[in-house]
Amino acid sequence: xxxxxxxxxxxxxxxxxxxxxxxxxxxxxxxxxxxxxxxxxxxxxxxxxxxxxxxxxxxxxxxxxxxxxxxxxxxxxxxxxxxxxxxxxxxxxxxxxxxxxxxxxxxxxxxxxxxxxxxxxxxxxxxxxxxxxxxxxxxxxxxxxxxxxxxxxxxxxxxxxxxxxxxxxxxxxxxxxxxxxxxxxxxxxxxxxxxxxxxxxxxxxxxxxxxxxxxxxxxxxxxxxxxxxxxxxxxxxxxxxxxxxxxxxxxxxxxxxxxxxxxxxxxxxxxxxxxxxxxxxx
Numbered sequence: 021x022x023x024x025x026x027x028x029x030x031x032x033x034x035x036x037x038x039x040x041x042x043x044x045x046x047x048x049x050x051x052x053x054x055x056x057x058x059x060x061x062x063x064x065x066x067x068x069x070x071x072x073x074x075x076x077x078x079x080x081x082x083x084x085x086x087x088x089x090x091x092x093x094x095x096x097x098x099x100x101x102x103x104x105x106x107x108x109x110x111x112x113x114x115x116x117x118x119x120x121x122x123x124x125x126x127x128x129x130x131x132x133x134x135x136x137x138x139x140x141x142x143x144x145x146x147x148x149x150x151x152x153x154x155x156x157x158x159x160x161x162x163x164x165x166x167x168x169x170x171x172x173x174x175x176x177x178x179x180x181x182x183x184x185x186x187x188x189x190x191x192x193x194x195x196x197x198x199x200x201x202x203x204x205x206x207x208x209x210x211x212x213x214x215x216x217x218x219x220x221x222x223x224x225x226x227x228x229x230x231x232x233x234x235x236x237x238x239x240x241x242x243x244x245x246x247x248x249x250x251x252x253x254x255x256x257x258x259x260x261x262x263x264x265x266x267x268x269x270x271x272x273x274x275x276x277x278x279x280x281x282x283x284x285x286x287x288x289x290x291x292x293x294x295x296x297x298x299x300x301x302x
Contacts, residue, residue, distance in 0.1 A: 032085030039078035141167030157205035175298035213274035250285035
């Protein structure tokens with residue numbers, strides 16, 4: 021008998037990240053890799069096919085993980101754990117490889133599989149945002165954009181038939197315009213900062229309640245703003261930007277940029293809107 025399968029996608033993603041292999045470290049391949057991802061050049065099977073072939077196991081592991089119901093990465097933020105640098109770099113590489121795999125499938129004339137591949141990449145990005153602070157959310161935003169853009173390009177270039185456009189349109193409407201719940205990531209950031217301030221108060225670095233309370237109020241207001249549609253949140257973000265200077269230097273250093281966060285949301289919302297517009301064109 022096999023042991024019960026996990027329902028936590030993160031465990032499968034860890035395996036996928038461990039299996040990822042870097043593309044050849046030469047200038048020509050790096051340039052072609054980057055230009056193909058951004059859509060500036062067409063897919064080149066002879067030069068990039070071997071890169072994907074060496075990463076098919078990692079890609080399949082990631083794509084299967086996107087079908088699981090929950091994702092908890094397991095970082096012990098309560099005790100000071102941070103997302104390691106290699107984690108974000110490998111996640112972006114895996115996302116780029118997935119986007120290229122969809123381009124390869126599209127070049128082979130298999131548009132249905134290509135769409136499924138890119139949607140798996142979008143789901144991977146959403147899962148990257150789960151149970152983590154703002155750095156995870158920003159990595160997630162980039163991953164979603166990696167895989168949304170080729171969907172936009174394919175729809176605009178007439179590579180999807182009307183049935184595919186209709187099916188994809190129904191699915192995309194279920195995706196939040198800004199990708200995921202940014203307020204949840206901000207809440208993790210809030211908890212980390214608040215715990216630091218509370219510990220400082222009891223370890224000889226006193227932070228009075230008069231300083232901690234404004235920090236908490238600011239973070240709660242920011243979290244609420246990030247749960248509004250990104251365009252509508254701009255006025256509240258501007259107000260919060262002006263208020264941050266009233267906090268102490270320590271508190272300010274604990275707070276990510278609310279403006280940069282909302283601008284990242286706006287970029288996702290723009291790509292989401294462009295995809296819906298491209299899918300509505302017959």
